[in-house]
Amino acid sequence: MDTLLREGAESEETIPVLRLYQWDVPTVSLGKSQTPEVALAPKWEDWKADPGSDPEGPRAVVHRPTGGRAVWHEQELTYGVIFPLAHPVFMEGHRSPEEVFGTWILEASQTAGVRDLSLERGTVGRDPLGIGSAPCFASTSRHELKWHGVKWVGSARRLGQKSLIQHGSIRLGPGGDRLQRWLTGKPVADDRPWDDLPSAAILARSLEVGMRKLLEGPLHATGIAPSSW
Numbered sequence: 001m002d003t004l005l006r007e008g009a010e011s012e013e014t015i016p017v018l019r020l021y022q023w024d025v026p027t028v029s030l031g032k033s034q035t036p037e038v039a040l041a042p043k044w045e046d047w048k049a050d051p052g053s054d055p056e057g058p059r060a061v062v063h064r065p066t067g068g069r070a071v072w073h074e075q076e077l078t079y080g081v082i083f084p085l086a087h088p089v090f091m092e093g094h095r096s097p098e099e100v101f102g103t104w105i106l107e108a109s110q111t112a113g114v115r116d117l118s119l120e121r122g123t124v125g126r127d128p129l130g131i132g133s134a135p136c137f138a139s140t141s142r143h144e145l146k147w148h149g150v151k152w153v154g155s156a157r158r159l160g161q162k163s164l165i166q167h168g169s170i171r172l173g174p175g176g177d178r179l180q181r182w183l184t185g186k187p188v189a190d191d192r193p194w195d196d197l198p199s200a201a202i203l204a205r206s207l208e209v210g211m212r213k214l215l216e217g218p219l220h221a222t223g224i225a226p227s228s229w
Helices: 002-007 044-049 088-093 097-111 174-184 200-221
Strands: 017-022 027-030 062-063 071-073 074-082 117-120 144-147 153-159 165-173
Touching: 002 062, 002 074, 002 165, 017 200, 044 174, 074 097, 074 200, 088 117, 088 200, 097 144, 097 153, 097 165, 097 200, 165 174
Parallel strands: 027 062
Antiparallel strands: 017 074, 027 071, 074 165, 117 144, 153 165
């Protein structure tokens, strides 16, 4: 669905799209340019031969149309946004997608009751685990949204000539650590208070309301009627 929406987003008339969803089974999504042989080494070959034989592995592996690193989808909420690059929220290039969408998630999550959040500039680490292309949540990049000082949202983007698509995984439990544990065989210490987080439904509703506010602000400021989108 995201790919079809992205392929249909080459017109300046394209409206912004927000999708929020979860996964039926524990799934690993890979960035568009990643190869499973590298991203999921040293587990890929055995898993590919017989996925059901490894109880610690995912039930499915898919490729995203966006970039970024491998993400384990479990106990999380996935978001997808498609925006024309000429949209007023980017203020003609004066606001980056990292800032726009990072601030949207930050404020909506705070409204949903999430505390101890910060939007920080991270330091990119190519291979912090020493296993090839490190998983998304074992690395950092620009404009990281952190919860209790640790990366909380992993996002990836793909730019076109006139539009962009961005995916992200918002963690609601420690399930995402399973990827690092599966690849390295080592436990992951993450004692953050996961029970303090809202449900996926509450967070999704807050993100929806926050997106409506984001769209209304610059549109009203430029005199564009809400019926235009």
